[in-house]
Amino acid sequence: MKLEFHGLSKQFDQGRVILQPMDFCDEVHTLAIIGPSGGGKSTLLRIIGGLLPPSSGTLSINGEELPKEEEGLQRYRKKLGFVFQQGGLFRHLSARENIVLPLTKVHGYSETEAGKRADELLERFGLGADGHKKPAALSGGQQQRVAIARAIAAKPGILLLDEPTSALDPEYTTEVLDIVNELKEEGLDFIIVTHEMGFARHACEKAAFLCEGKLMEYGSGSEIFDAPKSEQLKNFLGRLLEWNM
Amino acid sequence: MKLKELFVSKKGEEVPLWKAAFSMLLTCVLVVLFFWVSLIRIDYAADFSFLPDFRQRIWSGFWMTVLISVASMLLSLALGILSAAGRSCRILVLRYLCSLYVTFIRGTPLIMQIYLFYYIVGTAWGIENRFAAGVLILSVFEGAYISEIIRGSLLSMDESQLEAARAVGFTKKQTLRYVIFPQMVARTLPALTGQFASVIKDSSLLSMISVIELTQAMREISAGNLKLVESYLFLGVLYLVLTLPVAFISKRLERRFQYEA
Numbered sequence: 001m002k003l004e005f006h007g008l009s010k011q012f013d014q015g016r017v018i019l020q021p022m023d024f025c026d027e028v029h030t031l032a033i034i035g036p037s038g039g040g041k042s043t044l045l046r047i048i049g050g051l052l053p054p055s056s057g058t059l060s061i062n063g064e065e066l067p068k069e070e071e072g073l074q075r076y077r078k079k080l081g082f083v084f085q086q087g088g089l090f091r092h093l094s095a096r097e098n099i100v101l102p103l104t105k106v107h108g109y110s111e112t113e114a115g116k117r118a119d120e121l122l123e124r125f126g127l128g129a130d131g132h133k134k135p136a137a138l139s140g141g142q143q144q145r146v147a148i149a150r151a152i153a154a155k156p157g158i159l160l161l162d163e164p165t166s167a168l169d170p171e172y173t174t175e176v177l178d179i180v181n182e183l184k185e186e187g188l189d190f191i192i193v194t195h196e197m198g199f200a201r202h203a204c205e206k207a208a209f210l211c212e213g214k215l216m217e218y219g220s221g222s223e224i225f226d227a228p229k230s231e232q233l234k235n236f237l238g239r240l241l242e243w244n245m
Numbered sequence: 246m247k248l249k250e251l252f253v254s255k256k257g258e259e260v261p262l263w264k265a266a267f268s269m270l271l272t273c274v275l276v277v278l279f280f281w282v283s284l285i286r287i288d289y290a291a292d293f294s295f296l297p298d299f300r301q302r303i304w305s306g307f308w309m310t311v312l313i314s315v316a317s318m319l320l321s322l323a324l325g326i327l328s329a330a331g332r333s334c335r336i337l338v339l340r341y342l343c344s345l346y347v348t349f350i351r352g353t354p355l356i357m358q359i360y361l362f363y364y365i366v367g368t369a370w371g372i373e374n375r376f377a378a379g380v381l382i383l384s385v386f387e388g389a390y391i392s393e394i395i396r397g398s399l400l401s402m403d404e405s406q407l408e409a410a411r412a413v414g415f416t417k418k419q420t421l422r423y424v425i426f427p428q429m430v431a432r433t434l435p436a437l438t439g440q441f442a443s444v445i446k447d448s449s450l451l452s453m454i455s456v457i458e459l460t461q462a463m464r465e466i467s468a469g470n471l472k473l474v475e476s477y478l479f480l481g482v483l484y485l486v487l488t489l490p491v492a493f494i495s496k497r498l499e500r501r502f503q504y505e506a
Binding site for chain 2: 049051070074077078080082084086087088089090091092101102105106107150
């Protein structure tokens, strides 16, 4: 994907600045956004996903500008898949219905086609027997796998993941990250906001470090993790290592 | 030890059926005994033999209550939805009108509203049919409570569900239809059903404007033969016949939708 933005910023109505104006332009397949909490990572991902309007600046993916009006935004979002930290599944629907409903109502699949696609994905992610269950009856890891299945069901160009494993136990974290990695190997581009530095470093082509609303550093895994330049990134990585085995 | 076990449930234990049945029976016996003794103390010999003679009137009063309740429930639901929506309306006069309505109705007793609406508003605008007036007044009253139920569940609508709806590409209309509406139903249905029990009970106050529903029928009968105790006891039983199933359904719905809202 070619991701490009200029002068992109976000401040909320009360005047709190979340993102300072930032520029970015690169062609990248898989991108990790890392940084301390409150640094603006999720906000940036939501802007890229067309879920939150920026306060200023322009953004484009693969040459397509982020629309401003609601109708254009709906078309724009249709081409993306989004996975939330948690609570992203519709809780009144079963796992299977969560996948089927957007396919039929948004992407024009027939009921049978959508059902087939949902079963195929559930089977693939090891959820073949759980399709009828409501989110509340699934474990956190299962919920996230369903969320990923729903996000990729309509074969989006890009998958956006907002801390998909932050609410999970370590064992579930691995199963979810394995899936993302598998999808990468099939050629799906993604942008992931994550605290899993191992994944950011080894599974993602590039990483961006966001801190205090600024895009502080950007580069390949070795550039970011082996040769951090800014004090903030050094501090951030140092803190993460403190309790490492 | 053995004897104590019969009466006391173990901590965290689900009460076994026989134990529950035993204590339930005991409770009923105690309550009946209390009223029995009360009747003996006032030296009252209860005699229900007059009831069959008034079969016809009681029956038609009973149906009137059912009719008023069902009609009021439907109308109050409409009023509740409209006023709940109206309270976030951008036309300020409408918004304040809806707030004022809910605040006023919830803050004053039904009996005062019945008199006010029937004798002043009803007379002024020529609503003379007591049934229609009764249904209208009761609906206005219950509508304010339903408005609160609906507004409460609208406000507790999880932002993450709405964001997920946008993320999968739903339009505003689709979000309303496929996400907000079903979740609202799941969340409000148990409370709404419970409110229906209130409608049934509150309809008894319409006897004040001589709508001949169940309570008024019983009042008239007991005024004739002075069998007050028997009449009102039986009246209570008849209301329970209506409200208990409604309460039961409400409980069932609550359990069914527990994980969906």
